[in-house]
Amino acid sequence: xxxxxxxxxxxxKTRGQQVTLSCSPISGHRSVSWYxxxxxxxxxxxxxxxxxxxxxxxxxxxxxxxxxxxxxxSEMNVSTLELGDSALYLCASSLAIPVYNExxxxxxxxxxxx
Amino acid sequence: QKEVEQNSGxxxxxxxxxxxxxxxxxxxxxxxxxxxxxxxxxxxELIMSIYSNGDxxxxxxxxxxxxxxxxVSLLIRDSQPSDSATYLCAVNMPRDDKxxxxxxxxxxxxx
Numbered sequence: 001x002x003x004x005x006x007x008x009x010x011x012x013k014t015r016g017q018q019v020t021l022s023c024s025p026i027s028g029h030r031s032v033s034w035y036x037x038x039x040x041x042x043x044x045x046x047x048x049x050x051x052x053x054x055x056x057x058x059x060x061x062x063x064x065x066x067x068x069x070x071x072x073x074s075e076m077n078v079s080t081l082e083l084g085d086s087a088l089y090l091c092a093s094s095l096a097i098p099v100y101n102e103x104x105x106x107x108x109x110x111x112x113x114x
Numbered sequence: 115q116k117e118v119e120q121n122s123g124x125x126x127x128x129x130x131x132x133x134x135x136x137x138x139x140x141x142x143x144x145x146x147x148x149x150x151x152x153x154x155x156x157x158x159e160l161i162m163s164i165y166s167n168g169d170x171x172x173x174x175x176x177x178x179x180x181x182x183x184x185x186v187s188l189l190i191r192d193s194q195p196s197d198s199a200t201y202l203c204a205v206n207m208p209r210d211d212k213x214x215x216x217x218x219x220x221x222x223x224x225x
Contacts, residue, residue, distance in 0.1 A: 033213075035215075058212075090157055090158070097211075099207075099211055099213060103148070103204075104160060
């Protein structure tokens with residue numbers, strides 16, 4: 001069974017631009033969560049989707065948004081990029097809601113904002 | 115009090131010895147506990163999940179859960195240089211409907 005895939009793997013953007021990241025979960029998994037990882041803050045929760053509905057959201061500004069499609073694929077968007085948005089963005093897939101289920105991470109998208 | 119706490123390390127362990135990684139959590143009603151391994155520049159990889167008090171063994175790895183004391187640990191027997199990585203503890207917080215990750219412990223196995 002294929003694992004979680006994320007595209008693109010690397011991105012370089014400049015301040016003020018916007019970016020869209022994509023995640024395809026493991027086949028049959030209905031939940032997708034997004035995390036931001038930086039050396040100083042560790043893994044920070046962005047949002048969680050289950051069956052196309054956002055179930056939960058972390059403490060990030062409204063510039064960060066996401067959605068999930070009927071095939072469980074998910075996208076996240078960051079508008080008006082700031083230097084501090086440089087990070088590894090990770091998508092995690094789980095069979096059902098992750099509070100009680102194992103999550104499996106994709107390889108991540110490394111975003112650099114110049 | 116931080117929700118999930120881990121010693122940042124680095125924890126240095128000789129090859130062949132037992133590495134012991136600890137994690138404490140703040141929510142008494144937490145029920146799901148996960149250990150991830152993350153190599154430098156890579157994404158986290160799930161290595162163990164535990165839901166009940168006691169020990170759970172999988173190969174060289176043993177997870178130990180003590181809900182009364184609110185800690186979960188990971189033991190790695192016969193440590194190998196390939197075990198050198200950052201180990202992340204994740205705990206569910208049912209009241210907030212979230213999984214919270216600790217900041218990880220860097221483990222260094224000395225050849």
